[in-house]
Amino acid sequence: MFGCTHISRAVCLYNFWVRSAPFILQSQKKANPVFLWTSNLLSKRTYISNSSYSHGRSSSDNPQPTICDTTHAQWEDSPHYYYHHKQLNKLYRYKYQPDHNIIQKRLFHTTGVNDMRFVQFLKTLPDGTQAQSLGVEVPSGEEIVDLVAADPTIPNKMLTFLEDRAHLVKASRALGSGKHRIKKEDVKLLEPITHPGKVICIGMNYRDHCEEQNVKVPMEPVIFSKFSDCIIGPSDNIPYPKETEELDWEVELAFIIGKVGNEVDPKDAMSHVFGYTVAHDVSARDWQMKKNGRQWLLGKTMNGFCPLGPSIVMKEDILDPQNLGIRCYVNDVLKQDSNTSNLVFGIEDLIVFLSRFFTLVPGDVILTGTPPGVGVFRKPPEFLKKGDVVKCEIDEIGSITNKVV
Incomplete structure (x- = not known):
């Protein structure tokens, strides 16, 4: 039905479903996105892509979802929408709306990079002086990745960072490197953006x-x-x-x-x-x-x-x-x-x-x-x-x- 070559693994998400807690089967096709669908307890099978906020219904006419690479997933089982937040490992449910775009208007995806929380902060240099830098919080919340130390081409101010979307890829790479981490307690957090235009x-x-x-x-x-x-x-x-x-x-x-x-x-x-x-x-x-x-x-x-x-x-x-x-x-x-x-x-x-x-x-x-x-x-x-x-x-x-x- 989905054009997938094999079932890679089964994942039990939650004892959350109204009728029972079905298993969600995950299938993967080489060079294609991951799909999830309910096993056999729903009246209509539906597909899911690894897009944050795309949605759709499975059918012989349109079996392929929108492809994005983020950390949320969504599928639809009338009368509800379901969203699985992979980072939080939580399953969310929304009441079905005749206008399928209602939820999509409120949940948006454009970047294709890992989710990040940006901070501006003051750090102390070896000579005792302080300098402003831009960072990303580590998921644990106890450390910050110093983006400027990781890549000097990344600006130390959020406003300048936003001027070039290429900085997002660099920041994602720095976060994934596991290097240039500073304890949050050792820096002073500043306002996350300074002197915006409006x-x-x-x-x-x-x-x-x-x-x-x-x-x-x-x-x-x-x-x-x-x-x-x-x-x-x-x-x-x-x-x-x-x-x-x-x-x-x-x-x-x-x-x-x-x-x-x-x-x-x-x-x-x-x-x-x-x-x-x-x-x-x-x-x-x-x-x-x-x-x-x-x-x-x-x-x-x-x-x-x-x-x-x-x-x-x-x-x-x-x-x-x-x-x-x-x-x-x-x-x-x-x-x-x-x-x-x-x-x-x-x-x-x-x-x-x-x-x-x-x-x-x-x-x-x-x-x-x-x-x-x-x-x-x-x-x-x-x-x-x-x-x-x-x-x-x-x-x-x-x-x-x-x-x-």
Whole structure:
């Protein structure tokens, strides 16, 4: 049925199936991708390629899947889609949708290299001085591969790295070499990207956040911006501005643009995403909502008002960016607790909308909005003070912790 010459091995994925736990048979044809299919318990056999996010149904008319080389797999058994995340060794299931592209729009693959988590960091040189470098986290999370030490042609800044996709292949090779590893505790993590061309923010983009404000869900994205030099690192202190008395927290999912896009077609939108990171949209509510004609800029872009990190996670390493738990703690007290599935405008929607008005370029950072639980809408309102510690975290990406000083 699949044109494969032999069955190489059988793998029991999980006792996960509704009816039982069938074995998944793996077959391989020389010079062809790996296929997986269910043994005999499904009413219709389906194929799977080793593509992150491609999908299809087995049939005599179209037996071949889209071929990509990544670390996720997918197959479809109406009424559900199944995804096997090989790195995490987890099986995920999604409810079947008549429009087969619904899931595919949200799960994207373009690179063909190993999934990586990029960090910028400061390292100490033999002469005692410090230098910035670019690295990739080792899967254990305890070490970093120093990409610049592994290959001097790799730039030490993420923004420059994104200008040439060939750097990805070099980085993947460095990660696989097992050399030039540094303990994470021996370096200082910086913001994962410095001085991007644009920092674009989306307001009122969670349904539950609109509800807490008692406002209607926007009909189109609400856009504002921050200056790029207000970005700070995942553990840097947030300076309390003397100009405000209403400093507030906002955890947000941010994504980083990986290639140039203008008037982007919806079906191509996610190919413009390089990866994801955690953002803290620090806000001075008095300047945002009461002063300066209620223009948001000053209340959103004071020094230190955009902590980012801890890394930029490539999109291939995130199963579904629009189904991630997102939380914020202040002094270890949970303040925000939601899911990115509550986004009003999804990532592809934002790319299409924004690119109607200006060109998106590699390195642009887009903050997708915050869920409910911010201080200003609590009863009574709550605001940050000096000494407070804010932790923002998103499932599958990580967390950042910043102290107000």
